[in-house]
Structure formats: structure tokens, C-alpha cells
Amino acid sequence: MRKRVAGREVTRSGRKHKPIAQRLGRGAVVGLIVVVAAFPLYWLLISSLKPSTRLGEVALIPSSVTFENYIAAFDTQIPRWLLNTFGIALLTTLLGVSVAALAGFGFARYRFRGRSVLFGMVLASLAIPEYALVLPQFTIMRQFGLLNTWAAVILPLAANALVLFLLRQYFSQLPEELFDAARLDGSGEFRLFWTVAVPLVRPGLGAAGLLLFLNAWNAYLLPLVMLTNSDQFTMPIGLAFLHSQLNFGIVETSPWGAITAGTVISIVPLILCLLVMQRQFIGSLTAGAVKA
């Protein structure tokens, strides 16, 4: 704690010497980035608050505000879909980070027979687009009798080669001396992993968790093929389902209201989660952790 405060003071005093113009310039750039990133989100928000007849309104502030879209969203299966999406994404993240952290550590810290072939296989699997993999995955899931279960979505998504790659990168940055020292103290290999390595790569675990979570959160094809009942749908499929009614011209009322409101409803808890996760993974990291 003390150290962190001291560290911050060093940088802050460093900042003091910078010319004010430079700080203003930086502020302006940050402001611009935030505005550009946030603008479509803002547009989504105000679109969700507009009556469906005013969706095409160009004004920055809507001329009338209504919650009818949110009421419409709760009339659909959106709450259920949201729950499914969260459940699947969370379980995928927990499982995916666990197995990838273990394996990432294994690949980064040990030399063993078959290491490069196995890792190369994992990497090469990334190159095949998921559209080519659906049919085989469907066949395999059927063999396992897992169709129409969350597992059919979670298991393939949790075995994420990209996340393994990312975590291996993080683990390989750690200096070997750390481990030698711990080994001299008589620590077992799993203890090394858990007490020495994991705390040092927490930002990496956070990034990996985000990657897995978002991958599951946005997954479309896999849940589409594996889950067939509309009360099992995840948000992306559910929204696509609402949208597709429109495309066929059979829809009675425009689904855009439910889609925009549903998206806002789904983003808000996610952003809150992000804020929490940040404190957990990124925020708590002390700057000098890796220097030892």
C-alpha cells in the first residue's frame, strides 16, 4: 500500500514538470477517443428510449422519451436469454481460464517431449474458421449426448487456443530465478504455479478471462447449432431471431425497440462486471511486481 502510494507520487511529480499545453493536448486526445468510442453506444441508448416511430430522428437529444421499448423487451424471452448468456459465459470463463492457465504455465515453464508439436497443433487449430468446425462439433456433441445442453456450448468455447497462447506469453515473461528460489524452499510444482506464477500474471488472467467471456458472450454459431429450444437461446441468437422475423416481412410490430432496449439491458450489468473485474485483475496490480 505504502509502496503504491510512493510509486504514484513519483509519476505524479514527473507529470508536474510537463508543460500545461501537453497535458491539455493529451486530455483532448483522450476526450476524442472516449467520444468516438461512446457515441454509437449513446446512439443505441437514445434509440432505445425513442418511440418506435421516431427511430430515424437525427437530433442529439431525443424530442420525446419513452420506456415502452423496455416494457416490450420484457415481454419477449429476453430476460431468459440474458440469464442463459450470463450463465454460459461465466462458466466458460471459469473453466477456460483454469485449463488455459495450467497449460500456459506448462508450455511456458517446462521443456518436454512433444512440447512444440502439441503447441503447434493448438495454434494451427486457430486457423480453421469456426464455420468449418460446426458440423464436426455437432457430430462430436451428438456422440457425447450433449446436444441441447449448456455443456455443448461451454466445452468447445472453454478450450480456447488463443487464450492458451496469451497466457503462455504472460508466463514466459517471468524470470526463471523466481521459480528456482521457490524450489530451493521446497515448493512443489503446483505450489509454484499457484503461489508464485499466478499472482504475477493476474493482468494476463484478467485479459484471458475477458477474452473468454466475450467470446462466449458474442458466440453465435455454436449456440445456434447446439441449442434448439427458444428458452435456451443466448442473447445473440435471440436478437437474431427477433430480427429475422423482420427480414421475412412477417413481423407484426417492429422488433427494433426490443432489440435496442434488450441490448442496453444486457450491456449495463456487463459494464458493472467490468468495473469490478478491473479492480480485481488490473487495478490491484502493483507496478514493480515483476522486477523481483
Place this chain on the structure above:
Amino acid sequence: MNRAWKRKAVVCGVTAVAVVLTACGSDDAGSTGDEESADELEIWVFSSSAPPVIEDGFTAAFPQYDVEIVEVPIADVTQRLVVALQGGDDLPDVVQVPLRESGGLFATGQFLDLSEELGPMEDDFADGILVGGNGEINSFTMGPGNMGLWVNQEALAEHGLAIPDNPTWDDVVAVARELQTASGGKQYLFVQPPGTNGANMFNAFFNSRGGTWWDEDGELAVDEDLATQTLEFMVGLDQEGLVYHGVWTDATYWDAIRNQEIVGWTMNFGVGSTSLQENVPEQSGQWQLVTWPTWAESDEQRTGVFGGSLYAGLDGADNPQGARDFIMWWLTPEGLQAQADTLGLVSYRRAAEEIDLDIEDPYFGGQNVRHDLASVPYPAFHFFHWPETEAAITAAVDQAYAGDLTPAEAVEQIVAELSAL
């Protein structure tokens, strides 16, 4: 690094061979699916209005079936079906398929042949309504995509304009020009959507003149001059500034109707009537359906096809009898009523003898739009090789509208692509 990659390549190569062998070997063994009880009936639908009428009507008529309805997004029906068919089992007994995708699916020969049931009824359907592949009749089109010209007559009347009775396209274009002048180019009588919807719009115009790309045997049968003239007509409208560019799936499309920017458009029943009424209820009484104009005064009046849907049974599924019962149920009085309630247009000609189709629609000032629209049939049209055909038309039509190709060159390009299939 180099050696590592080489080694990986060898590993991949060897395993690939192994997999081919196992894939071939396992297929013979894997095709015996788990037996489902004959009473279960799994139906995939994409119309959100269908499940309630199936649950109420069909299940009441056939209580022996344990019906399971699975809702699938329309865009993903075929994909889900391909995965299931290739997987060998877990097939639905019946699937609702968009008419446009039926050609390719039926050509695979994996669907129930309903020739016995539907063959004797051939005269009860208009030309293009019964569909199938390999000489079979696999189903009949429901909610057929007969096209009409929907007109906001009140908006036209504000400028002292009206579409004449039994118009030709020349008459309509003349009104569109006057409207352009009167409104300062802010109001439109034609809509051209981008992308595949635009290709299908062109296709409907082409079909209304008797045009088709494929014949019933899947042979290329394009009247290139007719296609060129049709495209020239449409691109000409655009160059004159008579066309609104947009599509009804845009969130802003109905605003343009509300603002009376769009006061006329060519469309089928589902979007032209149902969606219009739902999205712009305040314009009730202002709209009118003009049945498809003719290309010359002496022509027989015929429209073009825009789409539609159908239910088809799968050969490999467990309950073919249930599938037959289900599809034919739609032609019973209850089924016909369900069609009329959910889809509007009923393709079965004798439906009027079974149920009351004499429905005056107050939104259209008391006009019986279902009857009027259905009374003008479309010439036979074969949605063969449709994904490729639609893609070829879309690309060429895009280029013609952008001015990169003349209509003649665009049609040539389509035909060249189709001949290569």
C-alpha cells in the same frame, strides 16, 4: 522454427489421411439413429405466428401426435437443416422452408414425396404453387409472394394525381413523373432495396413478364432480351430519380412512409399489408392496392413472385405419416383458416368454398386486398440453384444501378455466371 513448422505439416498430413479413413468408415455404422416413438412430431418453424395456430388447430385435430415446435431464425433454417441432415439423425419431421431456398433443398431428394396427396389436386393450385425436385411434388407454397403495387392514394390526391384503372407500367411511370415534379423530388412511387432484396425485386418484375432463369428440369432458360428490357426499365426509373433507395427491414423505412416520402411501392402481402398496417396505423384509409400493372394494354394481367414459405417433410425422419398429416392439415378448413389468419394469402384455389375469404379491409378503404392480390397469379418460376442465382443477380444489378455495367452487360454477366454452375 523452420523445422518445427515442417514437422507440424507432416503431423497434420498424416492425421488428415487417418481422419478421411475414419470418416468414411464411421458413416456406415453411424446412420442408425436412435428410434423415436412414432407419436412424436418435431416441427421447425420460423414464422412466429405459426406455433400458436399449430398448437391450437393441429394438435386438436391430431391428438395422437406429441408435437414439439422448434423456432429457428429464418436466416438459419437451412444451415441448421444441413447440419442435421449431414449429422444423419436428430432430424425434424417437418421443416418450414422459405420458398426461395426450397429449390436447392428439394433437389437433394431428401424430402417426402407428396405426389400421391397433392398430385390429384394440381388444378386447385395456380401454376407456380406446387413445388418439388426430381419430378416429385414435395409441398405447396403458403403465403405466396404475389406482388402488387401499394399506393397511398390520398397522398397522390393531394397533388391531384391518381393511378388510372387497369394501368400499364407506362401509366404508372407517368404518374411517378408528375409526382416528382409536384413534390420537388421528395416523394416516390417506386422503391428499390439494396442487395438481395433488390435482386428479388428485379426478379419479380422479370417473372411478371414470363421470365425465369431455370426451367423445371434445372436447365438454364433465360430470355436475355426480356431480362435486359426489364433491367433497363428499372435502371431507367432510377436514373430519372423516381426511386427511393431503402428496404423495409431498415429501422427508418416506416418513417419514410409515415412522412409520405414513400407513397407507393411494389410488395407482397406480408410486408405490403400486414407490416404496413402495424407500423403505420395512422394512415388507415389512405392506402390502396393496385394489382400488378401490365406491360402493354393488350397483355394478360400477371404478377411476379417475391417469396413465400412451405412446410416439407423429411425422408430420413422418424414420423413420415405425422409429417404428411401435418402438411395436409393446412388444406382442411381449420388449416385454411389458420393460413388466412397468419399469412393472409391462401394459395389453395378452392379455399373460398371452405372458409370465409370475403374480408373487406378497412385499412384499404374496404378493399378485399387478399382476394385482389391472389386473383392475379404469377407465371411458373423455378427457384433452382437459388443462392448462386440470387448472388449473381445481386452483383450484376448492383453494378447496373451504379452505372458500372449497362443492363445488357449485367444480364450477360448473370448468364455467364449461371452457365458456369
Place this chain on the structure above:
Amino acid sequence: MSATARRSARKYPASAPYLFIAPFFVLFVPFGAGSVLLALGISFLDWPLGQPPEFAGFDKFATVLDDPLFGKAMGNTLYMLVGFLLALLPLCLFVAVLLKQLRRRTANLVQVVIFAPITMSLIAVALVFDLLYNERVGFVNNVLDLVGVGPVPFLTDADLAPWSIIALRIWRVLGYYAVILYAGLQSIPDEYYEAAQLDGAGAWQRFRHVTFPLLKPVTLFVLVASSIAAWELFAEVQVLTDGGPARSTLTAVMYIFGASFEQFDLGKGAAASVLLAAAIIVSTAVASRLLRSDDRA
């Protein structure tokens, strides 16, 4: 055991690495590698819908390579990939470095904002960009109209559409990759910067000699991940332009999707996937080689 003996022996039990990687492979072998191998196998098959497959050798590869549309799709994909990466990589490095210079509280807030776009469902993204890009009622065109430009046909002009898609993709993923890079930056000890500052290094020199080299593993990850994602561009295009206008945004995966699920030719789709995978493997190898050779310089 004497100290020398222990050093010559392995420092850990021989089974340790295998135990570490085992759980991942329990999942990966059936659901990852297994599917990849099956897909590879399918590319050598002629497998009509609902019928038993037949061995077709390299026929499907020949079909795909003969098809001018496949060339077009690969070309479009590469074109959009290059544009995307050239804009994305400098931008997200820049944003990550900028984040690092902010007070932590501010940085955390900015992070969440720039990260939010990727959490948005694609259908909603498509709607919002449709509203922004629209020629009549689009916000962007209305602003351009104020300065007398436009309307710009963002999605309906064959030359502009790929760039409109690239812009959308960058908006959607910039924050995501920037945050990953930022997490990597956090692992670089402050002391290095302090030392560099004492040596009188300017901002660019600090980036060049401290940040970039130390961030390389994470940068490589971002490069690999973003380029694979760019090679596999599909959903955004399908929702916004459906490959048009005039096939200007037809991508390789759209081609694969069309072959497999529209033309029902799974062998052709799988063969095209294998060719795409080859392109991805080669380009990834080149990319990592580039970054590594830079290391030695």
C-alpha cells in the same frame, strides 16, 4: 543429494508438465483438434446432402481454386485485412500507452468506455451503424451535410463499403485490444521508465526502447489474434452488407458459408476452409517472424 547432482538432474518431476497441460487437452482434443481433423477430412470428400460421403481426393480443392469468386473473396478479405491492421495496430498501441499515462482512476474509466463496444450484440451494432451511416437520416451524413459534403453512400458504394466495414470493426475491437496491451504494459516495471527518463529519453525513445520491446509478446498476441479475426471476417459483413454492393465485401468465410450451407457442398466448403487456414498459417508465421527478426536488430 549434493548440490551439483541436483542441478544436473531435472528440477521437477518428469510428469509435471504433462499434468499441467492435461486438463486443457482433455477439452481440446475432442472439441478443438478433433473437429479440425474432421473438417480436414471432409475437404477430401464429396458429400451431398443426406447421402453417404465419397472420397474425392483433391477435386474439391480444384473446384475452389478454379472458382473466380473464391479469388475475389480472398482478395477482398486480404484488402480489408491490410486496411484494418494498418489502422488498428498503431491505434491500439497508442491508446494503450496513453492509458498508462493517465491517472489510474481515469484510466479505469476510459478503459471501460472504450471496451464497451465489443460487448454489444452484433445485431444492435448493425442497427446503430445503419442509423449512423444512413444516407437520408444518418447522423454522420447530416453532420457532413452541415459542411456541405455528401450524402456519402457509406454502405451502398462498392469502393466505400469495405472501408465502412473496417471503420465499424475498428470501433468494435479497438478498446478490447488496447486493454489487452494495457494489461501487458502494467507488467513493465516503472523503474525501466524512470531509468530511461534519467537517461534523458523522450517519449518516442521510451516507447521505442522500453515499451515496444518489452511489450512484444503481448503485441504479437494482439497481431495474431486480430489478423486471424480479420481473415475470418464474416458476421459484420453478413449483417450490414451481405457481401455487397457488387460483391465488394464478399469475404472468404462468406464464400465458405455459402458453399457449405447454401450450395450444400460441405466438401467444397471444407476445402475452401483449408485453403483459408493455409493462408492464415502462412501470414501468422510471417507476422511472428517479422516481430522476432526485429528483436535481433
